[in-house]
Amino acid sequence: MIRVQTACLALCLCAASLTAQAASLVFVTTQSPAAAPLSAGAAALLADACAPVGVFVVPWSQGFYAQERAGQPASVARLVGAAVAVAVECTEKGDATTIRLQLHEVTGRAVGTVEAQGADPLAALAQALTDLQKQLAPTMHLAAPRWPPTQSAKAFREYAEGIAAASQPGGAPKAEPHFRSAIQADRQFAPAQHELGAVLWDLGRRDEAVQAYRAALTARPDSAMTHNNLGVALMRTDEGTDADAQAELQAALASSGDPAAVAFAHVSLGNLLRQDKDYAAAEKEYETARRLMPQHPAPLLNLGVTAMMRKDNVAAEGLLRRVAAMRNERRAVADAHRLLGDLSLREARFDQAVVEYQQALEARPDYAFAHCNLGAAYRKLKQLAEAAAEYRRAIELDNDAKATGAAHNNLGNLLMHELNRPAEAAEQFRKALQYDPGNATIQKNLERVQGKG
Incomplete structure (x- = not known):
């Protein structure tokens, strides 16, 4: 699922494009994750496998949410700035699992289909990933994807159920036991450890989230996104110092092969600088992240928060309104309206504050x-x-x-x-x-x- 944490507003999904990249992928599902958890888990693991090889990969969950509004995989790609949308479907019949990948350009043109079978979902996914590399080879190089993340079919099934639960509003409590079961089946299953950390963070159990991220890094020391999330968590708990947090963020920044993690590490480093009231340096980090992922709300949101802290209310409102207009970014929309409500309270515009908070709750009732x-x-x-x-x-x-x-x-x-x-x-x-x-x-x-x- 490749969920990423930023220090300002807890968790935000990395759904963005790199304009400098020749191509980028978004993995989507064509069914509700609750109805098709294996498809959700398959899409999440494919995104995880492709993330560190120089291709900007948008997690399936963000793509699915956009698809609910837009209707077609190509529309999802346009909304999140990806070059290719990969619609993932995982079905089981008897003792065989079939993975079907349908590739769509932003124009809507179908550019290929991959269909692979295996004795279990992991075997089918391994073949599908190999075939996907071949399909994309003329335009996009997927060198040495990170595979296999686990060899336990039980671990994958529990992970898939956790991904499906976590994708639903307020789903963190239901997701936690599934990720724990996945880890019990395979303690080296780093994506499950990472997602457990994200769920625990959502639940406000931040010290436990730190431990989950550390366990994920023990299993996979080179995970730039986990280094980023751990750095953010250390900034917000007593589990480490600011120097410890900065070391984790620098480890994420050093990952030339994971552009998503690099972009978010710039956001997180900006938050660390803002915490020290070095607003100018923080804004430089956010602007760097914004150049890397111009369609993602995190840089704008944090620029808005920084403007609020500088008491530049006009600039803050302009930035936050831009985020609030990103209707395919439900969580960011909620954060933007909540901050606009805080701004209205500061200016004694109490009726407007009520409106903003109500809009935040429309986007995120919990x-x-x-x-x-x-x-x-x-x-x-x-x-x-x-x-x-x-x-x-x-x-x-x-x-x-x-x-x-x-x-x-x-x-x-x-x-x-x-x-x-x-x-x-x-x-x-x-x-x-x-x-x-x-x-x-x-x-x-x-x-x-x-x-x-």
Whole structure:
């Protein structure tokens, strides 16, 4: 699946093109991953196999989401900037597995079909990959793809189920046990370790995500994308120092054969520089990433965040509006609208903030921080029942530790100041400290409300 993490906004899928590349691929599925998990897993492993050989590969999941809107593989290629869309279908009949790959140019012209059979999905995939190399040879060189990632059919099947679950909104809890089962079947199955790290990050279990990424690198030390994700994770946890994070990002940047990882490492390095308030240097890194992948939202999104931190609200809004217009990028659209809501709150445009947060939740209903911040906007508008409901919804989701802690704290403030219910407020502050134990502001809130009692 080749999911990539950036420090600003947790996870974003790498769906982009390299304008300097002669060709690029996107792997898509023609059926819902939930209905055809083997096809989803096959597409994900093909993308993983092709990623480090100098061809920019867009993960199947982003392609599938675009396809839902556009209808045809060629439309997917146009949306994400790929030269060729490879539609993947995996079927089983009796003791045989068939992998069918249909290649489409952005013009819509079919440029080839690969069909391979094997005794199990992995055998069929190995043959399909060999035949795909031959089909693409005149225009695109796939030298020494990374294969096989595992020799365990059980590991692949569990991985495929995990990929299918993770592709659904709020699917991380269902995906986790499948990736763990895949790893139990083959502890050297690096793609499963990587995806487990991504799922744990989604669930807010960041220290565990670090351990999963480290396990993935033990199995596959040259995975540039895993180096990137580990670098990001180290920036956001107590598992390492900034120097450790930078070392991982530099390892990703050193990978000349994985252009996607290089591009995202520039974004992540920019985030590290921004963390140190070196905004000019950070913006240079984002612009480098933007040149490498002009259609991906991550550079624009982070440029928008940096403009917010520089208090250049006009520039920030312009950049974030551009991301919000990328309708095939559901997660990025949600992040952009959430940030636009934060910007509106800063400027005391509370009604507009409500609109932005609601649009973020349309794109991503399980976005806990958007629920939490929508509650803050309602509180500013004196709509206290609505504010409390949004805080409680963020708490109920409990899919991001920071968001859950913030929601408990905000609900505590509402109970303490507007509703005069100090005992309940104190309980909320105690719960907030469980999620953010070192937060001095929450501790002061608790002491203040206990003094009232």
